[in-house]
Amino acid sequence: MPGDTITQPRQHTFSAGRAARELGLKRREFDLAVHLGLIRTVPDEGGGGRRVTGAEIERLRSGPGHPEALRGRVRAVGTTEGSDLMEISSGRFARLARLGLLVPVDFYLNRYRTVVWLYLAEELRQFASDEENARLLKARTPEELRDRLAAGLDLRPRNWRGRHLGFLLRQADDPWQQAGAVAAFLDPVQIAEIVTDPYERSHLHRFRPRPPAHGAPGSPASHLAEQLMTADDPDEIGWLRADLARAVQEARAHRPAPRPAPRRTPGPARRTTPGSDAAHRTVPVLDPVHRTVPALDPTRRTTQASDRAHPVPPTHGEPRTRRLLGWLRRRNA
Structure with a gap:
């Protein structure tokens, strides 16, 4: 029907460990095959590690000579076994590797915390079979390369x-x-x-x-x-x-990197004018000992109201007490 959404069926995938078992590979062989691009992986929708689809496993299984053919392409060897494959001494093998002519594909640390470099056996056989490399395998190492090795060169x-x-x-x-x-x-x-x-x-x-x-x-x-x-x-x-x-x-x-939301700045403070209510509002002060608001004196309140009704006329040069008594006499007269 128009407007309906066709949902594609979710493809079944396998974790790395399960995929290695399905393909008959050891975990190190599987990881190396993934590194070399021999096994295609997809991101995990749940945010985990990479996964392998069932279609990819079937593709690899249907290949000729599986799993020996795939295992042979990811076979990694160290210096001793690699020198035997190339029919050279282990010392010459190490020199070729330090010069960058043999590229390691992996490494591990032995119990003495020494780095053991690993090389693809397939690449070593290809290097040894190339006639252009015969001089490096059989003849004396050129003086220029010997000087670089003596200076501590190690490109591994x-x-x-x-x-x-x-x-x-x-x-x-x-x-x-x-x-x-x-x-x-x-x-x-x-x-x-x-x-x-x-x-x-x-x-x-x-x-x-x-x-x-x-x-x-x-x-x-x-x-x-x-x-x-x-x-x-x-x-x-x-x-x-x-x-x-x-x-x-x-x-x-x-896609720009995420940033925190900007903080809201407080609005401008309310300004009061001399004639506004806020300008005449009195805030009671707490008693510092009893933490209470002092009660207002009713007499003082009455006096303040009377003051507003009959303001005291300004009199200059007289003491304050005498001016107040004179005003009270005139009021009671």
Whole structure:
């Protein structure tokens, strides 16, 4: 009928843990597949984490070689296993990674609180099979690269941050979320210099993702994860600041940050004129000891009324008592 609203049936979705079981993946494999864009997710309507639709699970299940094919694409290895795949020494593998030629995809902290970087096995095989990289795998490392390594170059944290930023931007559904993704890699001082408005900064903080969970909040492992999440290279900080300024400007144009309602200012005070009632109104004063209003003297009230009826004529140069007695005699005469 005209005017009727057609309601679309709500699509069934699965939580991350349930979706991982449905796909036959371990939770780390599932999370990595989501990071790489291999598994599409949708925002939770209830405000929780990301969810996976039933149609997406069926799409992945129907793929060839599932789940081994998907598990092979998200296989992550450390330095020892990675060097075996590439048929090089672990020392050369670590040098290539520090130079930024091998990009980590994840990390974890071992029991000694040492960062263990993980790399996609598929990417390592592709790097080793490329003929242009044969010199880096077999020949002596060029002197220029050796000098950079001797100076302490290590691009693994920066490359991981760049990769993780790409993941956060893919998951962002709102301009403020995009700005928050960029802000996640800058320290609060850098953010305050760019976003000077306190209400915008508070709103931005709502969409600023936390570092990957490693240990309990406030633990040494958690602090180390925060350090890895924060940019420390001047060039990296520079382009992150520029990206954040642009992202906040776009978010502001899309939807301004909420602000508190303005306070109502009190109206102007009522002015009294000499002839108004308020000007002649007398406010009783409380007794400081008994906290009561003193009673009015009836004699004084009568006298005041008589004064208004027969005003005392002004007499200059006479004492006050003599003037008052003279006035009373003339009145009683």
